[in-house]
Amino acid sequence: MPDPTALPLVFTSVGKVYERSHLGRATRQQALRLVSFEIRAGEIFGLLGLNGSGKTTTFKIALGLIQPSQGQVRLFGLPPVRAQARRKAGYLPEVPAFSQHLSCEQVLAFYGGLSGLGGRILEHRIASVLELCGLKLLRRRRVRELSKGYRQRLGLAQAILHDPELLILDEPASGLDPLAILEMRRAIEHLNGDLKTSILLSSHSISEIERLCDRVAILREGRLVKVLEKSAWKEAEGGLEDLFVDAVAAPLGTGESA
Amino acid sequence: MISAAALVLIAGVNAFLPRLPGFVPPLPPPSLGAAPGGASEEALLLSLGLRRLLADVWMVRLLLYYGAAEEAVRSAASESSEVSGSGGYPEIAARAAGILSLDPSFSYAVLYASGALGFNLGRPGEAIELLRRGLAADPGNWRYRAYIGAIGLTKNGDRRGAVGLLAPTLDMPDCPAMIKSIAAFLYIKLGESAKAAAIYRKILETSHDPGYREMARRALARLSRGARSRSRP
Amino acid sequence: MRALYILAKDSLEEALSSRLILVSLVAAAVLLYLGEAVSALAAEEETRALLDLGLGLIELVTLGIAIFGGAVFFLREGETKRADLILSRPIGRARYLLGRFLGLALTAGVSLLLTSALHLALLLFKGWLFTPAYLYALLGIYLKVLIALSMTLGIALWSTSALAAMGFSALLWSLGHFLPEVGELLGRGGTSLVWLKPVLWIPPNLSFLNYRDVMSLAPGFPPVGAWFAYAGAYAGLWLLIAWDRLRLKEF
Structure with a gap:
């Protein structure tokens, strides 16, 4: 039975090694090393890191798409591989992929159905998220006809369709124009502010992270080198950017905290 | 482990199959020596489970093989003259036997070949042997018996007796x-x-x-x- | 159950939109047309030849759709990251696999129905008298195709190569028809080949379901219950093999 008081997401000493073999040669890549953090209910938690630092791996482990090599992960108190654990989570990958021949409405009906929604409730939810994500006029437009920005909106729409308590957003502003970035930010603020949705997100835009997040974790080469409260970068002279650069540039083993 | 266990169970299912009600053992391999189109054609069609189609292909080959002789039969029949022929076409019986081994229900092939052998080519012994093989594969097929009788009577010059035995077979779809x-x-x-x-x-x-x-x-x-x-x- | 229906319907719609069925229908129509010309060589047995040729074509076209669909489907879902979004939903991997299997099975079923409708129209035009044995032959074909589909899914998930999956499935398919002959050949090989005999227990016994080849021989109704039991057990075990791999697969 899930613990109703459980935190949305808890990582405890999680490690991940990718083992691949090609033409008889085996390679090992340590993607995460002893990563521990937790997401509190109702907060927006940011994940910052350079390319290849392990952000997407973290998200996929959180959703049971990948198994950790060590450590423990709990999603609302349950292992993420359990389908029940994912009931309250929504996911927007960096590049959401949909069947090209489906319309926006059909895409949402598909994912809503997989989340256990149906009938009038599903119809109502589809209408609601299409409105929220600015897709109302495009509800019958096929995915293949949508621009990158509108596909990203559709990705957000499917992620929030079933009213999740935890939203995992992998670079939600990736490839969006400034207006679309603003609208995405507003949507995230609404979800967290009005609906109290907990949010875990990653971004290459430090300014966006600064604006949105309550806490930020910095990943470097698979290690979680720092977790910062909002007050920390508010008080820092160079803001979050300086703190981030210090964290990723300093030699490993100095100044790590979790 | 699960996959290995599943493979073992698959072997078990295959082993248990003959005990299922309604299980009929598969037809034995066809007479390998009688492949007019070559062993590779036979292997290809058999491996695709197209056994009846292979029988049809061999039937077409039989029709083409005997085609010229049939032309002589047709011309003689339209002129009411006898067809003479006692030799040639040494493979007819073997080809028909091969078709029968592929599809024991392919009565047309047996009737056709035995008819050619018994009535046109003057080889009643081979015709009757082929018909007996047909009966062994399909004992309920009364046409085979009728042909055996008709060929025997023709051999003895009893046309009336022969046509009397053939008459009931003429309206059957495999005639x-x-x-x-x-x-x-x-x-x-x-x-x-x-x-x-x-x-x-x-x-x-x-x-x-x-x-x-x-x-x-x-x-x-x-x-x-x-x-x-x-x-x- | 609803999730199964949603996944199955999605797979079918994707196949329809990809024109896979349309291509197979056109291919079948062309082959039937050519076959009609070839079967005329059989003279008085023309309708029999057309019947056998058509059923064979229906089976091969439907098999092609099943094997191709099964070999590429999950690989494509993984490559396009569609699987990420689906599996982030509260849906277990077993249900995901079963839903997709049902969708591919439906796709094969639609192809079978359309090509057999063409074939039947041609046969009736040629004066062939319909017999229920035709429907049993189609059922046998469909169950064989479901077996092939399950094998292909299992092999594709383990091999991660669509080509290898198609090749091995086709090989097992052939062996499944060729079992008596292979058994005889191994028997002739003496003790040196006897170790290969257990391998013959793995391919499906497709001659049991091959009703189209024996429909003139078998009187009365075929053992449909036994067909479903065998096909269900065999395909189910291959789906278990597929699930065993899928549950550990990383997306």
Whole structure:
């Protein structure tokens, strides 16, 4: 039975090694090393890191798409591989992929159905998220006809369709124009502010992270080198950017905290 | 482990299959020596589970093999003359036996080949041997018995007896047009033109073979000319 | 159950939109047309030849759709990251696999129905008298195709190569028809080949379901219950093999 008081997401000493073999040669890549953090209910938690630092791996482990090599992960108190654990989570990958021949409405009906929604409730939810994500006029437009920005909106729409308590957003502003970035930010603020949705997100835009997040974790080469409260970068002279650069540039083993 | 266990269970399911109600053992491999198109054609079609189709292909080959001789039969039949032939086409029996081993229900092949052997080529022994093989594979097929009797009587010169045994087989769907034309020919020789004409009309109605249809048309024309000349004073 | 229906319907719609069925229908129509010309060589047995040729073509076209669909489907879902979004939903991997299997099975079923409708129209035009044995033959074909589909899914998930999956499935398919002959050949090989005999227990016994080849021989109704039992057990075990791999697969 899930613990109703459980935190949305808890990582405890999680490690991940990718083992691949090609033409008889085996390679090992340590993607995460002893990563521990937790997401509190109702907060927006940011994940910052350079390319290849392990952000997407973290998200996929959180959703049971990948198994950790060590450590423990709990999603609302349950292992993420359990389908029940994912009931309250929504996911927007960096590049959401949909069947090209489906319309926006059909895409949402598909994912809503997989989340256990149906009938009038599903119809109502589809209408609601299409409105929220600015897709109302495009509800019958096929995915293949949508621009990158509108596909990203559709990705957000499917992620929030079933009213999740935890939203995992992998670079939600990736490839969006400034207006679309603003609208995405507003949507995230609404979800967290009005609906109290907990949010875990990653971004290459430090300014966006600064604006949105309550806490930020910095990943470097698979290690979680720092977790910062909002007050920390508010008080820092160079803001979050300086703190981030210090964290990723300093030699490993100095100044790590979790 | 799960996959390995599943493979073991698969082997178990295959082992248990013969105990399922309604299980019929598969047909044995066909006579490998009788592959007119070569072993590779046989292997390809068998490996795709196209056994009946392979029998059809071999039947087509048999028809092409014996095709020229059939032409002689058709011309002789339309001119009411005998077909002479005692040799040639040494593979007919073996080819038909091969078709039978592929599809024991392919009675047309057996009737066709045995008819050719027994009525046209003067090889009643091979014809009867083939018909007996057909009976072993399909004991309920009374046409095989009728042909055995008819071929035997033809050998003894008893045309009336032979055509009497053939008559009930003529309306069956597996009766070759060649046999119908032979029966019509026997009726003509016995002076029963009306019965011969009925058979030729049947050939025109039911046969898909253009050669036999043309033959039947010519024979009917000949019969009707003969009937008109007899009716003139 | 609803999730199964949603996944199955999605797979079918994707296949329809990809024109896979349309291509197979056109291919079948062309082959039937050519076959009609070839079967005329059989003279008086033309309708029999057309019947056998058509059923064979229906089976091969439907098999092609099943094997191709099964070999590429999950690989494509993984490559396009569609699987990420689906599996982030509260849906277990077993249900995901079963839903997709049902969708591919439906796709094969639609192809079978359309091609057999063409074939039947041609046969009736040629004066063939319909017999229920035709429907049993189609059922046998469909169950064989479901077996092939399950094998292909299992092999594809383990091999991660669509080509290898198609090749091995086709090989098992052939062996499944060729079992008596292979058994005889191994028997002739003496003790040196006897170790290969257990391998013959793995391919499906497709001659049991091959009703189209024996429909003139078998009187009365075929053992449909036994067919479903065998096909269900065999395909189910291959789906278990597929699930065993899928549950550990990383997306």
